[in-house]
Amino acid sequence: MGNVFGGGGRRLYLSNSGTEVFVDVLMLAVSELADDGWDHRFAALLTLQDQNVMGRGAVGFDLQAIAWGATARDRARSKGFVLRATALAASGHRWGELGYRPAFAEDHLHRFAALVEPFEPAGDPDPDGGFPGPDEGASACCARHRVLSALPHWEGCFLCVRPR
Numbered sequence: 001m002g003n004v005f006g007g008g009g010r011r012l013y014l015s016n017s018g019t020e021v022f023v024d025v026l027m028l029a030v031s032e033l034a035d036d037g038w039d040h041r042f043a044a045l046l047t048l049q050d051q052n053v054m055g056r057g058a059v060g061f062d063l064q065a066i067a068w069g070a071t072a073r074d075r076a077r078s079k080g081f082v083l084r085a086t087a088l089a090a091s092g093h094r095w096g097e098l099g100y101r102p103a104f105a106e107d108h109l110h111r112f113a114a115l116v117e118p119f120e121p122a123g124d125p126d127p128d129g130g131f132p133g134p135d136e137g138a139s140a141c142c143a144r145h146r147v148l149s150a151l152p153h154w155e156g157c158f159l160c161v162r163p164r
């Protein structure tokens, strides 16, 4: 079993453990770069990829289901944020704090970037696509780890709640 991240007819298939690592390293980078409301909504989407909550093999998302923005400018900015965060994650940002070696993460991040880069964000996503709304952003920041979390659904960031 695994999880699928899709977009524009392309797919990135990750094993359950590969998904966990991919989301962890991306969350560390997103927490570093998140600046406006949309960024926190994307962070909330990442918190929804927690298989301990959602079920093993029950996560993944499609780029087509993301509400990238109302205008072409907003959409370009949102996509740019995802690409910047992916690149920062691939650089090894805070990997030393994970408590494990993120095997294959660099390859998975490069493949995710290759999915996002050619993708043309549309203005009207699937309303049932599950992308967190403007009021649902992960705006809580764990004081201990400086990682975003989606309070009140989660008690802390992923580094707080996951047993190691």
Ligand SMILES: [Zn+2]
Binding pocket: 142, 143, 144, 145, 146, 147, 156, 157, 158, 159, 160, 161
């Ligand atoms: Zn924490």
